Amino acid sequence: MNLTALPAFSDNYIWMLDDGHAACVVDPGESAPVERALDARGLTLSAILVTHHHADHTGGVDALRPRLRGPVWGPARERIPAPFTPLAEGDRVEALGLALRVIDIPGHTAGHIAFFADAVPAGAAGSPGGAVEAPLLFCGDTLFSAGCGRLFEGTPAQMHASLAKLAALPGDTRVCCGHEYTLANLAFARAVEPGNPALAGYLAWCEAERAASRPTLPSRIARERAVNPFLRCGEPAVVHSARERGATGSDPVAVLAALRSWKNEFR
Numbered sequence: 001m002n003l004t005a006l007p008a009f010s011d012n013y014i015w016m017l018d019d020g021h022a023a024c025v026v027d028p029g030e031s032a033p034v035e036r037a038l039d040a041r042g043l044t045l046s047a048i049l050v051t052h053h054h055a056d057h058t059g060g061v062d063a064l065r066p067r068l069r070g071p072v073w074g075p076a077r078e079r080i081p082a083p084f085t086p087l088a089e090g091d092r093v094e095a096l097g098l099a100l101r102v103i104d105i106p107g108h109t110a111g112h113i114a115f116f117a118d119a120v121p122a123g124a125a126g127s128p129g130g131a132v133e134a135p136l137l138f139c140g141d142t143l144f145s146a147g148c149g150r151l152f153e154g155t156p157a158q159m160h161a162s163l164a165k166l167a168a169l170p171g172d173t174r175v176c177c178g179h180e181y182t183l184a185n186l187a188f189a190r191a192v193e194p195g196n197p198a199l200a201g202y203l204a205w206c207e208a209e210r211a212a213s214r215p216t217l218p219s220r221i222a223r224e225r226a227v228n229p230f231l232r233c234g235e236p237a238v239v240h241s242a243r244e245r246g247a248t249g250s251d252p253v254a255v256l257a258a259l260r261s262w263k264n265e266f267r
């Protein structure tokens with residue numbers, strides 16, 4: 001199974017999974033990058049996965065329908081281009097023979113879902129799409145590498161609970177986020193936690209990737225636990241910085257709320 005990040009707009013990624021014959025795509029905010037990739041590789045389009053309603057994640061859905069040979073999946077009770085199949089926590093769907101589990105992760109928007117797939121060993125029975133080397137997570141605009149999405153419709157408590165669910169996934173899970181925000185997020189992470197030894201090495205690697213016009217993504221859950229301040233709201237150094245920025249207490253939701261407000265104005 002091949003995983004590709006198709007750049008869209010200025011900093012979006014449309015994630016594409018393909019088995020050499022068919023593909024599914026996640027959050028096609030525009031159709032042209034998807035159509036070019038399908039044509040270049042001779043792939044059919046078998047499913048569209050949508051994490052949340054924002055136009056930069058859904059704008060290409062209708063233009064792709066004429067060549068779509070399968071469902072559009074999206075979060076229940078949200079303004080996803082109709083028709084689509086609504087999904088919520090615990091639902092399971094199958095794309096390219098791969099089982100995907102739905103996780104509700106509200107906060108960035110009221111309804112926001114992630115899709116998670118376990119690793120599939122080479123030669124496993126019932127995996128027509130082939131091996132999947134490590135688990136996959138498509139998490140839209142909730143978890144970014146070294147950061148998290150803005151709280152447009154949800155609360156800090158919702159975002160904290162959503163991020164905690166994602167942080168509990170296996171450490172080798174590949175984190176496929178909706179935007180290339182990693183370098184800006186790392187600048188903020190260093191302001192929050194200047195003594196975190198994991199940040200410098202990761203920053204150097206990300207700078208080299210971006211200098212070579214390569215994505216910094218997918219990340220891994222284990223790495224995010226080490227570098228992402230929004231997953232580290234219980235760490236004493238993170239609590240200390242958040243309290244200096246107005247956190248009303250040291251509980252993780254208050255810490256996350258203060259970090260998110262600080263990040264909104266961080267330059």
Ligand SMILES: [Zn+2]
Nearest residue numbers: 052054108141
């Ligand atoms: Zn969004």
